[in-house]
Amino acid sequence: MRQIDSDFLALPLRQLADAALQRARDLGAEHADFRLERVRAETLRLSDASLEGSIDADDLGYAVRVVKNGTWGFAAGIELTPEAAVKVAEQAVEVAVISAAVNREPIELAPEPVHSDVTWVSSYEIDPFDVPMRDKVALLADWSGGLLRDARVNHVQASLMQVKEQKFYADTAGTSTTQQRVRVHPELEAMKVQDGRFESMRTLAPPVGRGYEYLTGPTWDFPGELARIPEHLQEKFGAPSVEAGRYDLVVDPSNLWLTIHESVGHATELDRALGYEAAYAGTSFATFDRLGTLAYGSPAMNVVGDRTTEHGLSTIGYDDEGVATREFDIVSGGVLVGYQLDRRMALLKGMGASNGCAFADSPGHMPIQRMANVSLRPAPDGPSTEELISGVDRGIYVVGDKSWSIDMQRYNFQFTAQRFYRIENGRLAGQLRDVAYQATTTDFWRSMEAVGGPQTYVLGGAFNCGKGQPGQVAPVSHGCPSALFRDVRILNTVQESGS
Amino acid sequence: MSPQEMIEKVLDLSTADDVVVIVDEGSSANLRFAGNTLTTNGVSRSSQLTVISIVGRGVGVVSRAAVRPEQLADIVAAADHAAEDAQPSEDARPLVEGGRSSDWDAPADPTSIGVFGEFAPALGRAFATAEAGGRKLYGFAEHIVTTTFLGTSTGTRLRHTQPTGRLELNAKSPDMKRSAWTGVATRDFTDVDVAALDASLAQRLEWAKKRIDLPAGRYETLLPPSAVSDLMIYLYWKAGARDALEGRTVFSSPGGGTRVGEALSELPINLSAVPAAPGIECAPFVVAHASSRQSSVFDNGLPLEPTDWIAGGRLTNLLQTRYSAELTGLSVTPEIDNLVMTGPEGGRSLEEMIASTERGLLLTCLWYIREVDPQTLLLTGLTRDGVYLVENGEVVGEVNNFRFNESPVDLLRRLSEVGASEQTLPREWNDYFTRAIMPPVRVPDFNMSTVSQAS
Numbered sequence: 001m002r003q004i005d006s007d008f009l010a011l012p013l014r015q016l017a018d019a020a021l022q023r024a025r026d027l028g029a030e031h032a033d034f035r036l037e038r039v040r041a042e043t044l045r046l047s048d049a050s051l052e053g054s055i056d057a058d059d060l061g062y063a064v065r066v067v068k069n070g071t072w073g074f075a076a077g078i079e080l081t082p083e084a085a086v087k088v089a090e091q092a093v094e095v096a097v098i099s100a101a102v103n104r105e106p107i108e109l110a111p112e113p114v115h116s117d118v119t120w121v122s123s124y125e126i127d128p129f130d131v132p133m134r135d136k137v138a139l140l141a142d143w144s145g146g147l148l149r150d151a152r153v154n155h156v157q158a159s160l161m162q163v164k165e166q167k168f169y170a171d172t173a174g175t176s177t178t179q180q181r182v183r184v185h186p187e188l189e190a191m192k193v194q195d196g197r198f199e200s201m202r203t204l205a206p207p208v209g210r211g212y213e214y215l216t217g218p219t220w221d222f223p224g225e226l227a228r229i230p231e232h233l234q235e236k237f238g239a240p241s242v243e244a245g246r247y248d249l250v251v252d253p254s255n256l257w258l259t260i261h262e263s264v265g266h267a268t269e270l271d272r273a274l275g276y277e278a279a280y281a282g283t284s285f286a287t288f289d290r291l292g293t294l295a296y297g298s299p300a301m302n303v304v305g306d307r308t309t310e311h312g313l314s315t316i317g318y319d320d321e322g323v324a325t326r327e328f329d330i331v332s333g334g335v336l337v338g339y340q341l342d343r344r345m346a347l348l349k350g351m352g353a354s355n356g357c358a359f360a361d362s363p364g365h366m367p368i369q370r371m372a373n374v375s376l377r378p379a380p381d382g383p384s385t386e387e388l389i390s391g392v393d394r395g396i397y398v399v400g401d402k403s404w405s406i407d408m409q410r411y412n413f414q415f416t417a418q419r420f421y422r423i424e425n426g427r428l429a430g431q432l433r434d435v436a437y438q439a440t441t442t443d444f445w446r447s448m449e450a451v452g453g454p455q456t457y458v459l460g461g462a463f464n465c466g467k468g469q470p471g472q473v474a475p476v477s478h479g480c481p482s483a484l485f486r487d488v489r490i491l492n493t494v495q496e497s498g499s
Numbered sequence: 500m501s502p503q504e505m506i507e508k509v510l511d512l513s514t515a516d517d518v519v520v521i522v523d524e525g526s527s528a529n530l531r532f533a534g535n536t537l538t539t540n541g542v543s544r545s546s547q548l549t550v551i552s553i554v555g556r557g558v559g560v561v562s563r564a565a566v567r568p569e570q571l572a573d574i575v576a577a578a579d580h581a582a583e584d585a586q587p588s589e590d591a592r593p594l595v596e597g598g599r600s601s602d603w604d605a606p607a608d609p610t611s612i613g614v615f616g617e618f619a620p621a622l623g624r625a626f627a628t629a630e631a632g633g634r635k636l637y638g639f640a641e642h643i644v645t646t647t648f649l650g651t652s653t654g655t656r657l658r659h660t661q662p663t664g665r666l667e668l669n670a671k672s673p674d675m676k677r678s679a680w681t682g683v684a685t686r687d688f689t690d691v692d693v694a695a696l697d698a699s700l701a702q703r704l705e706w707a708k709k710r711i712d713l714p715a716g717r718y719e720t721l722l723p724p725s726a727v728s729d730l731m732i733y734l735y736w737k738a739g740a741r742d743a744l745e746g747r748t749v750f751s752s753p754g755g756g757t758r759v760g761e762a763l764s765e766l767p768i769n770l771s772a773v774p775a776a777p778g779i780e781c782a783p784f785v786v787a788h789a790s791s792r793q794s795s796v797f798d799n800g801l802p803l804e805p806t807d808w809i810a811g812g813r814l815t816n817l818l819q820t821r822y823s824a825e826l827t828g829l830s831v832t833p834e835i836d837n838l839v840m841t842g843p844e845g846g847r848s849l850e851e852m853i854a855s856t857e858r859g860l861l862l863t864c865l866w867y868i869r870e871v872d873p874q875t876l877l878l879t880g881l882t883r884d885g886v887y888l889v890e891n892g893e894v895v896g897e898v899n900n901f902r903f904n905e906s907p908v909d910l911l912r913r914l915s916e917v918g919a920s921e922q923t924l925p926r927e928w929n930d931y932f933t934r935a936i937m938p939p940v941r942v943p944d945f946n947m948s949t950v951s952q953a954s
């Protein structure tokens with residue numbers, strides 16, 4: 001197991017925490033927590049195998065969050081001295097005192113055992129920040145160059161995002177945690193331009209909670225995937241336009257993860273369901289009164305939340321409220337049975353303990369309830385993707401994510417993909433263009449006839465899921481098998497545009 | 500160490516051929532509320548140093564937060580080393596020469612929770628009014644002040660202070676079935692009348708008491724300025740000259756080159772950016788922390804002039820760096836952080852447009868806008884917080900929400916009326932873009948693709 005970087009541990013973590021928490025106690029805070037974090041992010045972008053731009057940046061600072069007079073107070077600072085930390089604590093208390101005048105809901109937190117002086121490091125082999133930038137650029141340029149040498153490709157965009165997140169947390173109950181995790185996301189997109197038209201084809205390799213070994217090791221077959229892209233692109237360019245109508249869909253994990261994210265992941269955040277995101281991200285059709293009774297999907301639908309999944313983007317040992325992370329059920333046998341929680345939401349609705357879903361993306365932001373890795377379980381002895389396709393007479397096989405949109409209560413969604421294949425009599429019959437699928441969440445999940453077996457399961461995900469005001473981004477993974485959906489509405493996007 | 504001192508020290512320490520140094524000093528304060536009560540709130544500070552070293556045509560960019568003086572040498576060395584190691588940059592050009600702000604030596608301008616000194620009590624009174632009136636208020640108020648200091652080895656010493664304030668106010672009926680939204684952009688919250696905004700939302704919730712279900716289809720539709728801004732901002736983001744030249748955007752000419760010069764609308768529409776536009780003032784020079792397809796670190800400090808993107812209905816300019824301008828043979832017109840759309844002189848107010856509508860839909864705002872097809876810039880998204888049916892010049896009730904599929908470029912072609920422009924707050928994109936002056940518009944056949952059950 002890797003160790004937390006010594007330069008982070010050398011920062012005055014406990015000194016600042018002790019000073020801030022003691023000051024908050026002295027000022028009568030009912031609860032106080034301190035979080036110091038450094039988030040280092042490096043981004044490279046290449047255009048047609050040439051470096052277009054790069055930035056190696058970090059965010060370093062600390063935050064003090066208090067409950068005083070039953071009201072949150074939050075302040076964040078950047079000067080790493082005990083005197084400055086004391087002032088930030090005073091600011092947080094001041095904000096709470098001022099805000100209490102317009103607060104009608106006392107803040108209380110679900111209990112959590114004390115986790116004293118614990119550490120956690122994510123599972124990775126090569127710290128991406130230890131790899132010289134020239135090596136990374138050379139690898140992406142090599143991959144891009146390979147695509148550009150194919151006459152079917154006119155342009156290639158390549159990018160690599162890498163993040164290392166280090167957090168120290170301490171609270172007035174006695175919990176203190178020190179954690180470090182890394183994540184990477186390489187992506188290449190090839191484009192064909194011809195006769196006033198253009199099409200693109202992107203890699204399906206998901207972002208992961210791994211190190212640089214993801215790009216060079218056996219986890220994902222990058223050379224193999226890149227070698228197939230020109231052919232996929234050429235076929236897409238010449239594919240017939242889809243006939244709008246209703247089709248059976250076999251959805252590949254490379255596409256289904258995003259549908260899960262939007263229609264299940266966000267819909268089962270309890271803060272949304274209770275209205276605390278109503279003005280911005282929205283609410284949820286999966287309201288609390290339907291817990292235990294809502295037929296979310298077919299009996300084949302079993303969804304879990306889990307911040308302990310190895311290599312998951314949301315995976316961590318303890319959340320930003322000092323809660324030990326765990327796995328929990330969200331949908332069982334098609335029925336809504338659980339929500340994602342933070343400590344306040346858990347207590348507010350009598351859910352017992354938090355399941356560890358508090359997260360802040362920066363030292364300057366207050367933790368909010370964010371998504372666990374929300375995943376659809378495969379059927380233990382389930383079919384392969386080919387077997388699912390073989391059960392479809394007239395349908396479409398959907399591969400890779402592209403465009404996504406869903407309404408503010410998570411009913412109506414519309415997705416496109418990297419590739420759509422026509423299915424005729426149980427066999428793939430070439431790609432289609434101009435396709436989007438559109439459905440209502442519960443109609444869609446209730447139409448899920450079968451899920452694939454573990455051999456079809458892939459952990460997909462997103463680097464930058466947005467939520468909250470001020471806006472925050474969070475990384476999250478979603479595992480899923482291939483799955484078969486019956487009678488889904490398909491649009492022709494060219495017809496939609498009126499062209 | 501002050502930002503100015505830090506910049507001079509970095510310039511002294513660097514061994515690169517040229518150096519650009521950017522210091523962003525930021526502070527913010529926010530209040531968030533739901534169900535007539537405060538939920539979260541806070542204040543924060545940030546300080547970011549960005550060192551852009553240039554060796555030959557190679558560039559190294561290192562950006563660090565909360566930098567202490569003893570760290571400067573390591574940060575500069577890292578940037579210099581990255582530049583020595585880098586591939587030649589295709590956008591490499593001589594740095595912009597000189598330029599010094601008259602207030603260069605002044606300290607950064609911060610904000611604090613005090614910016615809400617009058618606003619917060621007014622919000623509290625609005626909560627009480629709403630509670631008494633059977634409404635619940637949800638929303639967010641934020642004030643951010645960022646002071647950017649830009650220094651270069653060619654003598655540039657420019658500084659810009661950008662205040663950015665926004666208020667989103669959302670009223671709902673207790674059963675959450677009726678919802679109305681409004682938002683304002685502000686520089687200091689002294690001009691925000693919460694009571695008036697709440698009153699306008701109360702009227703909309705009254706309109707919504709009568710519910711009318713309509714099917715999907717193409718409808719004559721009035722889009723208010725906020726909805727127009729969200730569509731035009733997306734168009735603006737996709738107006739990169741280099742991408743257009745390479746044949747990969749809606750602004751690419753089918754025969755090669757760009758569509759600059761082509762008529763996009765029969766109406767004399769103007770879409771422009773004006774750094775000094777009153778109420779939406781923004782940086783008058785380029786600040787680029789990293790190069791991308793639409794910006795270049797070599798352009799840092801380049802003066803920004805009022806720029807027409809569309810003039811008289813014709814595509815006039817695209818987003819350019821000096822590099823892409825050479826490729827396209829067009830003017831150097833970098834991205835600017837505000838957007839102004841106007842129509843023909845004498846445009847009517849939204850209220851007047853409603854009064855002259857025989858039968859049509861009135862939107863409040865659009866949400867979850869995403870690109871479906873880059874070739875046509877087809878976007879999808881949803882209506883939100885109030886779609887109303889207008890008949891014979893009056894709002895007669897609230898209609899269900901819809902998913903739309905529309906291209907803002909194609910919409911320009913089909914507009915049948917452009918109203919009087921006013922400052923507005925974009926709904927979806929106000930995390931990134933708040934400075935907009937937009938008109939209401941009438942579209943004869945807006946494509947409502949399906950019904951959304953969301954309320």
